[in-house]
Amino acid sequence: MIRNIQSILACVLIGGAAVATLSACGDATERARDAHLVVVTTATSNEPQAAYPAALDRLVTIAAQTGEGSMQILVSRGARVDSVGAPVDLVIRRESGDIENDPAEIATRLPALLNTISSRLSNVASNAPTLDLLAGLNESVRRDAGTIVAMSSGLQTEGLMDFAAIGWDFSNAEEIQKLREGGFLPDLSGRRVFFAGLGRVAGQQPALPEPMIRKLESFWMDLCAAGNADKCEVVDSGEATMPAASTVPAKIVTVPSFALPEFSRDTHQISLDSSALFGPDSAELLPGVIGELNTLARRLTSLGSAVDLTGHTRRVGPAEGARELSTSRAQAVADALVSGGLHRSKIRTVRGVGYDEIITPPNAGPDEMAQANRAVIIEIVR
Structure with missing residues (x-):
């Protein structure tokens, strides 16, 4: 699970200085944005256990460099969104409680922090009968965080954007406009949003053909842009090999399969x-x-x-x-x-x-x- 920490740290270190800063990666506003993360997951029984995306390593590592980093994990349980435990402190501290600023020491201790986060994510289960990533995004923007990581198949089965009801041949722009008019479009202004796991399903949910995965990705990217996010990106979700932690059966989205209609010589x-x-x-x-x-x-x-x-x-x-x-x-x-x-x-x-x-x-x-x-x-x- 742990990636090459030294390569991640490279963008936040200045030459051979003993003190790590983020000046190489942005100004003070960007540093404040980088410090606080929200990870929102849907974690239904129709999704594999949340795989730890490589992008999260980098985001956590950069947050740790700010000396004030934190992460809140949220799980969408249908239309309700809950916090998963207390916020995770992403600040690396010395035994005295002071903030650690030695790059070598930070690199040594980051793997333990990343493993803690990975363990907490792997145990998240929504145990909800529907999947509502929209509710998760709307709750995420209420938290004081500049970066949102959405870990979800994206196969919404709740509310106006219920894929089980609207099917697949819809206009992204038209559906997003309906969400805007209904007050459900999240205001992502000033935030970066990363999507991991879009289209990855498990359990009773039939697998999605590649064109439908692309449709999911395009919808969430368009919604993110319509919400005025500073950045919208689909990231590699990592290898998902474990079954879902959630055990409650969840709503299925039909994946059309072609069957030749019956007909005879009398068929017109x-x-x-x-x-x-x-x-x-x-x-x-x-x-x-x-x-x-x-x-x-x-x-x-x-x-x-x-x-x-x-x-x-x-x-x-x-x-x-x-x-x-x-x-x-x-x-x-x-x-x-x-x-x-x-x-x-x-x-x-x-x-x-x-x-x-x-x-x-x-x-x-x-x-x-x-x-x-x-x-x-x-x-x-x-």
Whole structure:
């Protein structure tokens, strides 16, 4: 767990001076910001045990150099956020109680401090049925700290940003605006925010494909920027090999998996779920769907009929952008069918309508309507 302390100290030492300062790493305001850290973790049963990010070593080391450093660990338990014990004193002291300023002595004693922090983090368990990183960030800004380290999968399942409810094909800007209007966007002004563990899941939560991990990262980076943070960064979360300390079952976010719809010679229309075919905001087919599309190409070939493909999206984002995305997705499906053996002459038209032509299933509620329009429709021409 412990990294190369001497290399970390290099940025905060001045030549061969006996006294370490932070003047090489910033002015007095930056030193005050560097001194106090908040680590907020969600620690549900659907996340691996919190792995100690390498970036935290560096942050703790720099805080120790200020002679006034402290760290508060918070855990989000659904919408409630609790402190995990008393704040950790990051000041290295001599036996007399005076602040240690000998760089060599600090380097010798830092590993014990880092191990103490790592041990405390590894035992954190939210035992909550939902994950609420937003609540954790909002509570973090109420603490007197200039640096926030968020250790979480980021798979929010509470409040307005519940991924289980809104799905994956949403506009970051639109959802962040809803949070702002609802008073839930954290004010991160003057703070640095580091995210570790985004997209890393465990327990009953299905693993996320890479495009969904990228979507998570982009959302939290955009939210951090919208909160006016001085710095927003996704950092390596380290190796997470231990199961979660939390034992309470937590809410699952569905990860769409593509299954070929049943159809026969009498079928006139096939609806392909685009949320299972593509990553969020993407027209690149997920690797796991190619085999199913190859099967579909063979079955369409056996019918001997021509087909028309139309891409749809649910009502999200600018209309022109929705048309472009739906067109690209329909074309990607068409190209995959040709690669799978369907003769290109059998594809009459490929178009995308975004949300201009809403699909309205009978008696459908908002969620069913949204799902029905996350689709590439194949019309079989008789």
